[in-house]
Amino acid sequence: MTTGVRRRMGVEERRQQLIGVALELFSRRSPDEVSIDEIASAAGISRPLVYHYFPGKLSLYEAALKRASDDLAARFVEPKEGPLGLRLLRVMRRFFDFVEEHGPGFSALMRGGPAVGSSTTNALIDAVRQAAYDQILSHLRVDEPPARLELVIRSWISLVESTALIWLDGRRIPRAELETQLVHDFAALAAVSAAYDDELNALLRRVLKDEPVDGPFNDLASRLIALAS
Numbered sequence: 001m002t003t004g005v006r007r008r009m010g011v012e013e014r015r016q017q018l019i020g021v022a023l024e025l026f027s028r029r030s031p032d033e034v035s036i037d038e039i040a041s042a043a044g045i046s047r048p049l050v051y052h053y054f055p056g057k058l059s060l061y062e063a064a065l066k067r068a069s070d071d072l073a074a075r076f077v078e079p080k081e082g083p084l085g086l087r088l089l090r091v092m093r094r095f096f097d098f099v100e101e102h103g104p105g106f107s108a109l110m111r112g113g114p115a116v117g118s119s120t121t122n123a124l125i126d127a128v129r130q131a132a133y134d135q136i137l138s139h140l141r142v143d144e145p146p147a148r149l150e151l152v153i154r155s156w157i158s159l160v161e162s163t164a165l166i167w168l169d170g171r172r173i174p175r176a177e178l179e180t181q182l183v184h185d186f187a188a189l190a191a192v193s194a195a196y197d198d199e200l201n202a203l204l205r206r207v208l209k210d211e212p213v214d215g216p217f218n219d220l221a222s223r224l225i226a227l228a229s
């Protein structure tokens with residue numbers, strides 16, 4: 001009978017392992033509730049060794065958040081092909097995949113708290129929001145957005161965040177319905193602003209021209225017409 005020998009990890013490999021372990025624990029409980037002892041135990045190393053790679057829990061949390069924020073930002077990347085409504089719907093599905101995978105950590109991050117109050121974590125959150133904003137602009141093929149379009153996109157990103165937080169607290173609305181509703185919300189916000197802005201009006205008309213009859217934007221129009229009648 002032979003006994004297994006634990007493989008010695010290099011510095012960067014061990015750091016990446018600890019980040020992965022921390023993310024896994026943060027996906028089940030708020031980072032404030034997870035101790036260094038738990039992270040060490042899950043990684044199969046001693047508490048002092050964790051501090052050898054990270055000076056404290058906050059630095060480990062920030063490293064885990066950086067990986068998670070890169071993952072979240074990447075979920076807004078979508079091939080610029082096909083109708084915008086369907087592209088946004090695929091983005092929302094990937095976004096809510098992330099929300100489900102990292103529920104407590106996502107909630108703690110967006111709501112704030114002792115572990116997420118550093119300038120580093122705030123900068124990472126802002127970077128994700130900016131990445132989402134830039135992606136939407138690129139899908140609209142706009143380089144210099146008019147003021148109302150910027151307001152629409154940034155307001156919608158905030159709405160997506162707050163909707164996800166509320167949904168996590170009970171999940172009382174079917175996720176698929178909520179994803180579609182958020183795409184509808186984008187179209188509705190854009191339509192209201194287009195009523196006040198000729199440039200945005202022309203942009204929205206161009207977008208809607210390419211939307212299929214059975215797409216989410218035309219689905220919203222049908223629902224509004226039915227509501228009005």
